[in-house]
Amino acid sequence: MTTIRRIQDADVAGKRVLVRVDFNVPMKDGQVSDATRLEAAIPTIEYLTEKGAKVVLLAHFGRPKGAVVPEMSLEPVCQPLADLLGEAVYFSTVVTGPDAVSATMDLAAGEVLLMENTRFDAGEEKNDPAFAAALAELGDLYVNDAFSAAHRAHGSTEGVTHHLPSYAGLALQREMDHLVAALESPKRPVIALVGGAKVSTKIELLQNLVKKVDTLFVGGGMANTLLYAQGIKVGVSLCERDLVDTARAILAVAEQSGCKIMLPSDVVLAKEFKPNPETRLAATSEVGEDEMILDCGPATVVALGQAIDKAATLIWNGPLGAFETPPFDTATVETARHAARASAEGELIAVAGGGDTVAALNQAGVAGDFTFISTAGGAFLEWMEGKTLPGVAAVSGEVELVA
Known part of the structure; x- marks a missing residue:
């Protein structure tokens, strides 16, 4: 039977926790038109911030095919997410590299940082080992809370887990618990x-x-x-x-x-x-x-x-x-x-x-x-x-x- 490692078993206080979420949300005129997927991520984010973690969010949006497409930036997600959390959400215009790492290091316990669209880098969908290693520099441990992307072996869903202790977020846990109960046991x-x-x-x-x-x-x-x-x-x-x-x-x-x-x-x-x-x-x-x-x-x-x-x-x-x-x-x-x-x-x-x-x-x-x-x-x-x-x-x- 499928078993998963849960974030409740991890010590996250003071650590940078890299969280893969599903923020591939519907947009209209540059604004989020349906926040359902943002809402689904809130329990895990709040759990981590309340435990004193520094939360770094990874997500994709659309299909930019490894190119920087301004219309597919995740920046418009920041304010709606902040409104749901009741806390500020910071944004990084880059996904990897010194500036990205520096942004994660600057976080205080309980703060949240959203990284730019992971698919702006061709290494994401190719699950390139170098890209996965660069993502791993953004955190001390990894949490997957995006079951909807779990069937893809991409850099932010599979490759990065070769470099960091990895756990399931609350939304992914709920999904797996129900599916295992329905089909495996x-x-x-x-x-x-x-x-x-x-x-x-x-x-x-x-x-x-x-x-x-x-x-x-x-x-x-x-x-x-x-x-x-x-x-x-x-x-x-x-x-x-x-x-x-x-x-x-x-x-x-x-x-x-x-x-x-x-x-x-x-x-x-x-x-x-x-x-x-x-x-x-x-x-x-x-x-x-x-x-x-x-x-x-x-x-x-x-x-x-x-x-x-x-x-x-x-x-x-x-x-x-x-x-x-x-x-x-x-x-x-x-x-x-x-x-x-x-x-x-x-x-x-x-x-x-x-x-x-x-x-x-x-x-x-x-x-x-x-x-x-x-x-x-x-x-x-x-x-x-x-x-x-x-x-x-x-x-x-x-x-x-x-x-």
């Missing part, structure tokens, strides 16, 4: 809901989940490929016919692993994909040659609700239909509300993640009732695929320090 039975457009984007996810969970429901366009692989006609629905063998292999592994696969038993059909077209409800086996499957039907939603009621843990990634286009959001919204009620009543551990999933749960108005929602995107997906994330391994005591 879950309360059973476990049901997973996986949706989205294409099987090709989630092959590894499906391959891993069928070995881990008790029931797997597949919805969205992905379900069409699995249905087609079982000889069911899907009309002109989105379907990756070239992945039939892959789909059959996944179904075979599920059977070998004792994982029950659930697919839609009834579907909402239309002859054109647009908002509020003429629709038809039919059994999955009754799709016309000129029709496309765009959502799960009510019988499927009822069956899925019953399966959720039997589960102790739910993992959800991806919508169950074309939820952005009404009325094809119905199955996703109704299932989300069902799961949210069970979670709110303490009957279900409900963990969800992925951009479309978060949007769907927000659309259903139930995001606050889930046990945990990950906004990490790619890192969440790779973790669910069973991959080792470089940023997590780095704070798990698995990285050897350079002598």
Whole structure:
């Protein structure tokens, strides 16, 4: 089971603590338009400042590709962050070198310094050892609090950890604790809901989940490929016919692993994909040659609700239909509300993640009732695929320090 080194175990008083945060925030007219990611970093920053640490923040913004792009500077983040902290936040226009080191040395205990965009240096995304060593000169120990960047082996997420004792911040701890509880040591039975457009984007996810969970429901366009692989006609629905063998292999592994696969038993059909077209409800086996499957039907939603009621843990990634286009959001919204009620009543551990999933749960108005929602995107997906994330391994005591 994955274990991580936590900042609560470190002596940070008087030390420069290099903290990797996710400040890749939405901007409009040079101003932060959504401070959610800043807010997520506050608990770790406040914990460290209250313990007397000198906090040095590392983050990336956008994709400057190793060049200094003024429009991608992190300086506009300073004031909103200071407002949230109720304390001044200093800014360094350089990330490495004598001036950067000097700025960290000038900090008093409890003060906060934000460094410029790490991606202004090409060494960041290349995980260049020299750049990582230069970053390490900014601190006495390192804390990763950006799970959303943990799947990238970059200088500020992995390379620097070869030079400094490394720990997990509070936000990363919360993320890992919930994901480990959901997939590595879950309360059973476990049901997973996986949706989205294409099987090709989630092959590894499906391959891993069928070995881990008790029931797997597949919805969205992905379900069409699995249905087609079982000889069911899907009309002109989105379907990756070239992945039939892959789909059959996944179904075979599920059977070998004792994982029950659930697919839609009834579907909402239309002859054109647009908002509020003429629709038809039919059994999955009754799709016309000129029709496309765009959502799960009510019988499927009822069956899925019953399966959720039997589960102790739910993992959800991806919508169950074309939820952005009404009325094809119905199955996703109704299932989300069902799961949210069970979670709110303490009957279900409900963990969800992925951009479309978060949007769907927000659309259903139930995001606050889930046990945990990950906004990490790619890192969440790779973790669910069973991959080792470089940023997590780095704070798990698995990285050897350079002598």
